[in-house]
Amino acid sequence: QQQVKQSPQSLIVQKGGISIINCAYENTAFDYFPWYQQFPGKGPALLIAIRPDVSEKKEGRFTISFNKSAKQFSLHIMDSQPGDSATYFCAAHRAGGTSYGKLTFGQGTILTVHP
Amino acid sequence: DADVTQTPRNRITKTGKRIMLECSQTKGHDRMYWYRQDPGLGLRLIYYSFDVKDINKGEISDGYSVSRQAQAKFSLSLESAIPNQTALYFCATSDRTGGNQPQHFGDGTRLSIL
Numbered sequence: 001q002q003q004v005k006q007s008p009q010s011l012i013v014q015k016g017g018i019s020i021i022n023c024a025y026e027n028t029a030f031d032y033f034p035w036y037q038q039f040p041g042k043g044p045a046l047l048i049a050i051r052p053d054v055s056e057k058k059e060g061r062f063t064i065s066f067n068k069s070a071k072q073f074s075l076h077i078m079d080s081q082p083g084d085s086a087t088y089f090c091a092a093h094r095a096g097g098t099s100y101g102k103l104t105f106g107q108g109t110i111l112t113v114h115p
Numbered sequence: 116d117a118d119v120t121q122t123p124r125n126r127i128t129k130t131g132k133r134i135m136l137e138c139s140q141t142k143g144h145d146r147m148y149w150y151r152q153d154p155g156l157g158l159r160l161i162y163y164s165f166d167v168k169d170i171n172k173g174e175i176s177d178g179y180s181v182s183r184q185a186q187a188k189f190s191l192s193l194e195s196a197i198p199n200q201t202a203l204y205f206c207a208t209s210d211r212t213g214g215n216q217p218q219h220f221g222d223g224t225r226l227s228i229l
Binding site for chain 2: 006009034040042043044045046049075089101102106107108109
């Protein structure tokens with residue numbers, strides 16, 4: 001079964017610190033790796049995404065680091081702010097066949113940024 | 116107005132009852148999905164539909180059924196609800212062009228089965 005394993009389950013960071021969330025996968029057929037951010041009472045929303053042909057993608061304070069050989073990718077939030085407090089999900093999309101267009105999500109990380 | 120609307124937002128019901136959760140979208144997307152969210156388990160796919168005549172089971176479809184009434188509407192039914200179906204349910208949509216299009220989620224239905 002396709003799986004994406006996410007850690008930690010919860011994370012507490014001080015304002016201004018760096019938040020790091022890690023994900024690992026097994027299926028080398030995955031071809032797209034998005035991160036979703038979810039605020040309480042809301043649905044997840046796309047935050048940032050990367051394809052496996054690049055090792056890093058940065059958008060503002062958010063960076064994805066991708067290690068294809070280790071089959072791992074991580075989200076780094078620089079200068080973390082209380083407004084970043086949310087649940088974060090990594091996900092992976094498998095190219096081709098009956099999985100086309102479907103995402104496999106990680107277990108989620110609850111991030112709390114203290115002022 | 117929200118692009119992806121789920122109704123109801125909250126529902127409490129009893130074991131054995133039939134329940135329908137509804138999703139409608141104004142994004143014009145062909146693809147629609149139903150997920151459930153449980154603490155520590157993330158989002159798990161229940162059913163998905165790539166167009167009105169194409170409906171497929173996801174990883175946890177047992178105990179659920181769906182209906183795609185139109186491009187814009189996708190309903191999830193629990194024929195005989197059981198307590199372990201208590202969860203947060205999300206509908207999502209995505210464009211058909213390519214497999215890596217972002218999914219757009221509604222704000223969820225919190226379902227409690229007593």
